[in-house]
Amino acid sequence: MTAAAPTIVATCGGLNGGDWTDSVYGxxxxxxxxxxxxxxxAPRVTHINTAGGDQRHIEGAELEAARLAGVxxxxxxFFPHPNTPDLREHLLRQDVVWVSGGSLVNLLAVWRAHGLDRLLAEAWQAGVVLAGGSAGxxxxxxxxxxxxxxxxxSAVPDGLGLLPGSLGVHWDSDPKRRPAHLAAIADGTLADGYALEEGVGLVYxxxxxVDVVAERDGASAWELHRTDGSVTETRVTPRVLPNESTDRSDRSTFTPPNEEARQPR
Incomplete structure (x- = not known):
């Protein structure tokens, strides 16, 4: 089966460190x-590591994590050339496309050169879940x-545009990110949108x-809104996802984006 509707999961997460393996699916x-x-x-997941230059040693950890997850x-x-003769057929056969982090600018350039941007939009409409972390x-x-x-x-205003607005990532781990992103919204370079702390994801x-989720307690997303040249940040408390090492019940609920606001800046 495919997703009930076109679905995207945009996160600051993905693979996590394993206890006795290099990585596990987080x-x-x-x-x-x-x-x-x-x-x-078994679910079919295709990993796309364009943003990191298609480094083969990363693939090994992903394949091991997939095997452990029954995937x-x-x-x-795309380096040195596409590894499948029919990208469209391959993508439409998948259940999930997971895009890893790295260079957003390089990712967009390579995808557009090969027409992958159009193919991903088609797969999304067909019910393949598009997802990824950071640049992904x-x-x-x-x-x-x-x-x-x-x-x-730097601000990049020409993303694929499948989702509305802008996104900021690594909000709590990279001190350079927040001021640069807020400035880009304040001056109109970027549209209003959301920002993610580590371990948080948006589900569209x-x-x-439709949902804001996290893999750890205490992490937040932020809704960003420009008014009269300043930007208000409103905390969004996510629903904490179960982990394989915990019970499978939800441990909190998604709170709409009106819980707490920072002063405009």
Whole structure:
């Protein structure tokens, strides 16, 4: 089966460190798989590591994590050339497309050169869950901020635009991100949107935000809104996802984005 509607999961997460393996599928990636509603067979997940240059040693950790999760995993590569003769057929056969982090600018350029942007939009409409972390979350939006050009943080206003508005990532772990992103919204370079702390994800059905989830307690998302040249940040408390090491019941509920606001800046 495919997702009930076009679905995107944009996160600051993905693979986590394992206890005795290099990596495991974290709760955010597992949730993307659950949203694909697969029954009667192993879920199919294709990993796309364009933003990191298709490094092969990363693929090994992903394949091991997939095996442990009972997932049929594959990879889409563009270096030195596409690794599959029919990208469209491959993507439409998947349940989840997971995009890893790295350079947002390079990712967008390579995808557009090969027409992958159009194929992903088609797969999304067909019910394949699109998901990813960091650059793999930014890419689906109208724009975002990135370190693609070097140590500074730059605004990129020409994302794929499947999702409305802008996205900021690593809100609590990279002190350069927040001021640069807020400034880009304040001056109109980027649209209003959301920001994610580590371990948090946004779930969209179509272009509508329907859930905010996290793989750890205490992490938040932030709604960002520009008014008269300043930006208000409103905390959004996510629903904490179960982990394989815990019980499978939800431990909190999604709170609409009106819980707490920071002063405009």
């Amino acid at each position: 709760p955010l990636l597992q949730h993307a798989i659950e949203l694909a509603r697969v029954t009667g067979r 049929e995993a594959s990879h889409v590569r 979350a930014l890419c689906w939006h109208e724009g975002g901020t990135t370190a693609s050009y070097g140590p500074g943080i 059905r179509g272009r509508e935000l």
